[in-house]
Amino acid sequence: MDLIDYEVPFKGIVEQSIAGIYILQRGRFQYVNETFAFMCGLHRDQLMGARLRDVANPEQVTDLMAQYARLIQGGAQGERFVIRRTLRHRPGSFEIYGTRVILMGRPAIVGVSIDITEQERQRKDLMAASARLQELVSNANMVREKERNRVARELHDVVGGMLTAIKFDLSRVSWAVEGLTSGSTEEVVGRTRSPAPTPLKDTVNELIQLTQETVEAVRAVSEGLRPGALDHLGLCETLSQSLSRFERRYGIKARMHTQGESCALSEATELSIYRVFQEALTNVARHSRATEVEVDLSFVDDFLSVQIQDNGTGFANDDMSHAGHLGLLGMQERARELGGRAEFTTSPKSGARVRITIPLTRAIDAPKSRRDKQ
Secondary structure, rough: OOHHHHHHHHHHHHHHHOEEEEEEEEOOEEEOHHHHHHHHHHOOOHOOOHHHHOOOOOHHHHHHHHHHHHOOOOOOOOOOOOEEEEOOOOOEEEEEEEEEEEEEEEEEEEEEEEEEEEHHHHHHHHHHHHHHHHHHHHHHHHHHHHHHHHHHHHHHHHHHHHHHHHHHHHHHHHHHHHHHOOOOOEEOOOOOOOOOOOOOOHHHHHHHHHHHHHHHHHHHHHHHHHHHHHHHHHHHHHHHHHHHHHHHHHOEEEEEEEEEEOOOOOOHHHHHHHHHHHHHHHHHHHHHHOOEEEEEEEEEEEEEEEEEOOOOOOOOOOOOHHHHHHHHHHHHHHHHHOOOOOEEEEOHHHHHHEEEEEHHHHHOOOOOOOOHHH
16 A cells, blocks of 8 residues: 555545644744644635744744744654734733654654633633632631630630629628628628628619620620521521511511421531521622512422522622632632532622522531431
């Protein structure tokens, strides 16, 4: 079989290749296939015989010609070069590789090209996602430290002050009891007493009231760290009670609807959903200017979904990387950790709609149910 028999199948392979193929000699294109021409954004006849310098991206021509010179001299073998298309209607990038050969007694470059537009887009998306994640982690750390400081202040200023007052009142009760026991109001264990001490009953009543306030303060701090209602009432009732408190506090009409039969959920699932619910309602109160908010809790088709929608101003834009949207990023991350997703869209009432959907196979309580802990 002579050479001409080999040319036909090889020509078909080259022409149908998904990789661009080219031959450069004396700085001009001696051959290009249709794939390479398409990557360049030119017609094949525009490239055939054209000088590399004339068709190159003006911003890259110096570097490209320098690499061509190194290749033709036998250096830089296998070195890649990324070319950026300048077409407005089809921007993108492709990378070229070349090898020095001798063609008809003269040095030439035979090479291939691969379109990397999609890879570049994915790389940029990954970098943007990484940057958003770093910002989210940084913000989460900052929020955690603020929360720790808040709890520390509450314990020191409120609970600490109440306990100090209780200690003082207990001392007064002790003095009064000692005074009654000794029958003297002048001096008790070396302490000078006032001639008309506060009646013991009043002191005890004040002490009881102060103790009750201390209990409530501790309960409020504890509730802020983890809502105790989740452990005793479950997710549905906890959300309902929180929504009622939200309505009373902000004067925003609130309704809740449930669908499907609820089931026992893991602590992590319940707490994550509750935090998303809290964040969504916080956004409604702070930013939405809404007069109504609706919450839908659904257990349908092996999925748990929670939707919070209002009739307010909606989301300002779709850029989740903006500092003002770190709360939304937090919701996305909580949903992702549970194998689900978070969506932020416009509600039928033109306000904001937050919806998280979680597969129940990831959300079911295991291995101990709430009843086992009681």
